Amino acid sequence: MAKVRAFLAMSLDGFVAGPDDSLDWLEPRPRGAAPVAAPPWSEAPEDALVFADFLDQIGVIVMGRRTYDIVEGFDDWPYGEIPMLIATHRPLAHPLPTVAATHGTLTEIIAQAKEVGAGRDIYIDGGTMVRETLAAGLLDDLIVTLVPTVLGGGVPLFAGTPRTAELTVLSVTRYGDGLVQMHLDCRR
Secondary structure, three states: OOOEEEEEEEEOOOEEEOHHHOOHHHOOOOOOOOOOOOOOOEOOOHHHOOHHHHHOOEEEEEEEHHHHHHHOOOOOOOOOOOOEEEEOOOOOOOOOOOEEEEOOOHHHHHHHHHHHOOOOEEEEEOHHHHHHHHHOOOOOEEEEEEEOOOOOOOEEOOOOOOOOOOOEEEEEEEOOOOOEEEEEEOOO
16 A cells, blocks of 8 residues: 655654755765764764665655646756645646646645555655645655754744645664655554
8 A cells, every 4th residue: 555655854843845945055065074972872874875676665745836836947857757736726837747737635736646556655844845744644654864953944844734744764774974764654
């Protein structure tokens, strides 16, 4: 059965985008920046933090309009040919052939995504979409990569979540450049 999943980076102070929706804090970090603590965390090879490995499991992406408007301008489209549903009430100006606008309740959008994804996992992208999906109890799996950066403002991941969400930590992996990735089970 398809899982509803999220994969995103978050600053130490809980933001997934900086002021003015900036993502420049996610640029490659200089080697040796922000040294990490020694084990007990599991070690991983430098190339283990590969977004493409996650995308290989995905049949459809559900993204909020605000996030889509940002990533649409990327020089390189990171999502390949994966079908994408954009939750919006406004028409999309020049969508790629794999991108379609949709609207409805979150439950209806997830149901539509399950059909489009043909049994493969659903990737929820964008801070607001992830927060709302978690709050609605519809998120199965959350992978958060903590970046050792304090932004001081921006788009919060969890602020305003209307209910307590108790998550189970499945794994924690540290990377030599200071990143810490948590894989969380959201089902309770």
